[in-house]
Amino acid sequence: MNISKIKQIISRFHKAKVLVIGDLILDEFIWGKVDRISPEAPVPVVRVESESFMPGGASNVANNIAALGAKVYLSGITGNDKNADILRGELKKKGIDLGGVIIDGERPTTLKTRIIAHHQQVVRVDRESAMPIEDNLCDQILTFIRQKIDSIDALIIEDYGKGLITARLLSEIIPLARKHKKIITVDPKIDHFSYYKGITSITPNTQEAEGISGIKIKVDADIDRVGKKIINELGSESVLLTLGENGMRLFTKDGRITHISTVAQEVFDVSGAGDTVIATFTLSLSCGAKMQEAAYISNYAAGIVVGKVGVAVVTKEELFDKIK
Numbered sequence: 420m421n422i423s424k425i426k427q428i429i430s431r432f433h434k435a436k437v438l439v440i441g442d443l444i445l446d447e448f449i450w451g452k453v454d455r456i457s458p459e460a461p462v463p464v465v466r467v468e469s470e471s472f473m474p475g476g477a478s479n480v481a482n483n484i485a486a487l488g489a490k491v492y493l494s495g496i497t498g499n500d501k502n503a504d505i506l507r508g509e510l511k512k513k514g515i516d517l518g519g520v521i522i523d524g525e526r527p528t529t530l531k532t533r534i535i536a537h538h539q540q541v542v543r544v545d546r547e548s549a550m551p552i553e554d555n556l557c558d559q560i561l562t563f564i565r566q567k568i569d570s571i572d573a574l575i576i577e578d579y580g581k582g583l584i585t586a587r588l589l590s591e592i593i594p595l596a597r598k599h600k601k602i603i604t605v606d607p608k609i610d611h612f613s614y615y616k617g618i619t620s621i622t623p624n625t626q627e628a629e630g631i632s633g634i635k636i637k638v639d640a641d642i643d644r645v646g647k648k649i650i651n652e653l654g655s656e657s658v659l660l661t662l663g664e665n666g667m668r669l670f671t672k673d674g675r676i677t678h679i680s681t682v683a684q685e686v687f688d689v690s691g692a693g694d695t696v697i698a699t700f701t702l703s704l705s706c707g708a709k710m711q712e713a714a715y716i717s718n719y720a721a722g723i724v725v726g727k728v729g730v731a732v733v734t735k736e737e738l739f740d741k742i743k
Contacts, residue, residue: 420715422742429716429738431706433488438567440560440592441477441577441584441606443495443520445506447532448473453541465536474509475531476694477577479732480606483698483720485513486732489705492571494519494563496552496583502528519563521556529581551582564592572705573602575697576618580608589614604701606693607631612652619704620657621649622697628660646670657710659717661696667721669714677711682722682741695724695733716742 451465474482477495484491493515497503499522506528510517529547533540552560560583564574574596578584594617596603603618609630615621629636632645642660650658650670658670666681699720703713719741720733 420712425712425716425742426739428703428706428708428712429735429742432702432735435489435573435702435705436492436571437484437489437573437575437701437705438492438494438519438564438571439477439481439484439575439577440494440519440564441480441575442529442579442581443478443493443497443506443583444474444476444529444531444579444581445502445509446473446475446479447471447530449532449534451534451536453536463536463541465534465541472505472509474506474513476529476579476581477575478506478510479694480575480577480698481510481515482513483695483732484702485515486734487699487702487738488735489702490516492516492519492567494521494560496521496523496526496556498522498526498528499524500528502530519560519567521559523552523556526550526582529579547581549580549582551585552588554587557585557588560588561591565595568595568599568601571601573604573701575701576603576605576615577694577697578606578608578611580610584608584611584614586611586614593617602701602704604697604704606697615655616653618653618655620655620659620700620710621653622659622661622693622700623649624661624693625663642668643670643676646676659696659700659714661693661721667696667714667718669710671710677714679714679718682719692721692725695720695731699733 448471450469451467453463457464481491481493526548532544605615605621612631628645632648634645660668667679669677696717700713700717703716723733724731
């Protein structure tokens with residue numbers, strides 16, 4: 420890989436404009452220490468020392484793009500509650516355009532609470548509604564995307580299965596983005612695989628890829644079978660399959676398969692690593708990278724972010740320092 424070319428691509432990140440649409444999540448972290456087991460049940464007692472909030476889901480993808488210096492527009496749904504206020508506040512700090520974020524007073528803002536002690540996650544508690552959005556909300560989302568489509572380089576679809584991404588929504592925005600020759604990438608939900616036809620690329624993890632393809636990955640050759648099946652069924656330009664500690668494997672429509680080994684040295688937390696991958700991969704494509712170059716850059720970004728505790732982001736400076 421040409422390191423000089425890779426760094427040129429990263430240096431252009433600030434010129435890109437990306438629209439992220441998907442399920443918006445607020446991540447809450449409760450930090451503490453454990454020094455005893457509860458007498459009520461065989462569970463640790465966490466003595467709380469602090470708490471913090473971070474954007475999650477599609478919000479975290481937008482956060483990653485903003486941290487890398489690009490312009491990002493975000494579209495999704497929140498409730499009309501204090502968690503929505505916290506999420507909006509966190510996103511505004513990052514300079515993210517919230518013009519496409521719609522309030523639905525009938526549902527709560529999705530909240531994931533992680534309790535962490537001694538740098539280890541003890542438990543996670545989710546509060547959410549996964550009901551599909553009403554048609555009037557879908558119409559508002561579509562109106563926003565139509566307004567922005569000419570001014571963006573890429574569209575990221577973040578599908579966490581919380582109700583925003585529906586067949587109707589994607590049946591309109593994918594053809595719209597294709598008509599305007601925009602890059603379209605998807606972080607998928609297994610149940611919605613049939614919605615994604617005609618996209619540029621999809622970035623499933625191993626579990627998602629098995630569910631989508633119907634093939635259980637037991638040996639290395641199964642990975643190739645899975646990747647080939649997904650790209651053939653979607654008709655996409657590529658599939659970037661993330662393999663955790665085993666790195667990534669990129670499948671392109673010309674039949675080329677590229678394996679990229681992980682560069683992570685220490686893994687503290689994989690929360691949000693997939694968000695970092697799709698954000699960096701899409702941003703790299705927006706700045707003229709070939710598929711293999713974009714995968715290479717996103718692999719380095721993932722290696723950096725899993726070395727941090729909690730849902731984290733990567734900066735251009737960290738990428739420059741890491742890629743040598």
